[in-house]
Amino acid sequence: MAEAYIYDAVRTPRGRGKQSGALHAIRPIDLLAGTLTALQARNDLPTAEVDDVIMGCVTETGEQGACIARFAALQAGWHFDAPGVTLNRFCGSGLEAINTAAAWIMSGMHDLVVAGGVESMSRVPMGSDGGAIWDMRTQFTVGSVPQGISADLIATRRGISRRDLDHFAVQSQERCAAAQDRGAFDRSLVPVVDEAGLVVLDRDELPRRGTTLEALAALPPSFEVMGRQFKLDALVRMRYPEVDRIEHVHHAGNSSGIVDGAAAVLLGSKEKGEALGLRPRARVRAMAVCGEEPIIMLTGPVPATRRALARAGMEIGDIDLFEVNEAFAVVPVSYMDELGVPHDKVNVNGGAIAMGHPLGATGAMLLGTVLDELEARDLSTGLVTLCIGGGMGIATIIERV
DSSP states (O other): OOOOEEEEEEEOOOEESSTTSTTTTSOHHHHHHHHHHHHHHHHTOOGGGOOEEEEEOSSOSGGGOSOHHHHHHHHTTOOTTOOEEEEOBTBTHHHHHHHHHHHHHHHTSOSEEEEEEEEETTTSOTTTTOOGGGOHHHIIIIIOOOHHHHHHHHHHHHTOOHHHHHHHHHHHHHHHHHHHHTTTTTTTBOOEEOTTSOEEESSOSOOOTTOOHHHHHTSOOSSHHHHHHTTHHHHHHHHOTTOSSOOOOOOTTSBOOOEEEEEEEEEEOHHHHHHHTOOOOEEEEEEEEEEOOTTTOTTTHHHHHHHHHHHHTOOGGGOSEEEEOOSBTHHHHHHHHHHTOOGGGBOBTBOHHHHOOOHHHHHHHHHHHHHHHHHHHTOOEEEEEEEETTTEEEEEEEEEO
16 A cells, blocks of 8 residues: 655645634635645646546535636636535534545555635535435434533543633643644645735734733623523433533533634655655554544544554554644544543643634644644654544544654
């Protein structure tokens, strides 16, 4: 089996996912096309050689419909020979795109693939595509609740307090601020420009410097009213009767922010890279996806990690750095507790609590982040994992070369 090498990774800054956000005026196709343009320019990439452009996007409707991967490549001026496909594995879509690209390369069917994702949550609101996940009848039939309630369920069952989660959230903000100050994101960041070529945003917009435990303690829980009023807490207790009462501990300050953004990663075989004069930065060691019980939903990163480690013939201690998506604070907190991973290895530059979670793009962004930090610290192996709606998990292990 061939090996899949990572040659480069770029991303936009994350803009606040509101009409007042810096990237609201930028169409999602232009966000994604900007990353493709940068990837081509940085690597002197002959785009006719690209076998496929694979992009994750969760809300595939409106401006994000009609296979945005293909049309973003055309918008970027790429050669007509470079096709495109858009996929949706909910929050894992960006990493799923990379894993799919790596699998094609490992199989020998493709030699050069660009993968990543895009989500403009200010222009195409989450849930605007409809579907069964938003249907109350389906929720009660298959067992599914909004993710915030799942997060609160995990915290309740594991005895994780709101203060513990708020403490993690404060550290995410502090780590992000320190990373921005030392330029930890600069290698991968591609400024977003408007039609006149003027810079619209050149750094992540969401982080709140100076966030304190006292400020977070004043925020109301986000999912308590929903859980009680729509009887979703009762649905949860049908599956988990040992839970007398769900403690609603997540709120806007310890959950991921809604943002806009895009990312692109260049992957290829060793032979193709040599032919094009590309220098590999890392290789994909292993990847895995898994299903989980759909009410608790957000525990997927643990079994996905275990599967990826087993496929790589590795143990948890062999991983130097982890990126565990901060969809909700309980996800990385319970992940570290269950797998015995120290916090000084996890999300060392902060995460989605500070910077936001642009659904279809996040997985690709996290892979670029861990690769940059491995190089900065002269470390070897990184693992990226995300929880996924509907009860799934995804994980990818990379190794520097």
